[in-house]
Amino acid sequence: MGITELFLIGVGLSMDAFAVAICQGLSMPRLNWRHAGVIGLYFGGFQALMPLLGWTLGSQFARYIQNVDHWVAFVLLALIGGNMIREALSPEEEEEACACSGGLDHRKLFLMAVATSIDALAVGVTFAFLRVTIVPAVSIIGCTTFCLSVTGVAVGNFFGTRYQRRAELAGGIILVLLGSKILLEHLGIF
Secondary structure, X not given: OOHHHHHHHHHHHHHHHHHHHHHHHHOOOOOOHHHHHHHHHHHHHHHHHHHHHHHHHHHHHHHHHHHHXXXXXXXXXXXXXXXXXXXXXXXXXXXXXXXXXXXXXXXXXXXXXXXXXXXXXXXXXXXXXXXXXXHHHHHHHHHXXXXXXXXXXXXXXXXXXXXXXXXHHHHHHHHHHHHHHHHHHHOOOO
């Protein structure tokens, strides 16, 4: 898996964090870059940690399913991406995602970071099946999420929730397309 694919996976995975960061920015009366950095560290840190945990778990049983690993990767990425698309198109999602208060509440940030990075755990399992070198992968995903989360805080502070659904929809589409690409490459079609 190349840097471009890892970057696209990082973008896809970070869209939930981006949407929550927009809400955090919306709740700030004035943009506070230090708070934006802390939010980025929470989300980027967990988006890097979860694939590492998934890769560790997946590495334990990857050798047992080598013949179908491309199907597992496709199914996991398609399910994660499909769920993101469904949530982006759901009318209840907008209200729920923006239920945040002003200021930094580290407990809430921790819970939101964990909640938005659960998908990355499954992607980490996929990385184990595809024998992805994990340190560059989690570094790219973590840095991408950090940058997009800080940007999300700024966007939320400036624009409001206008782009939240589009970001989550784009992330879901990216993950479904990458899962399809992996499957098609292993089947020799692409």
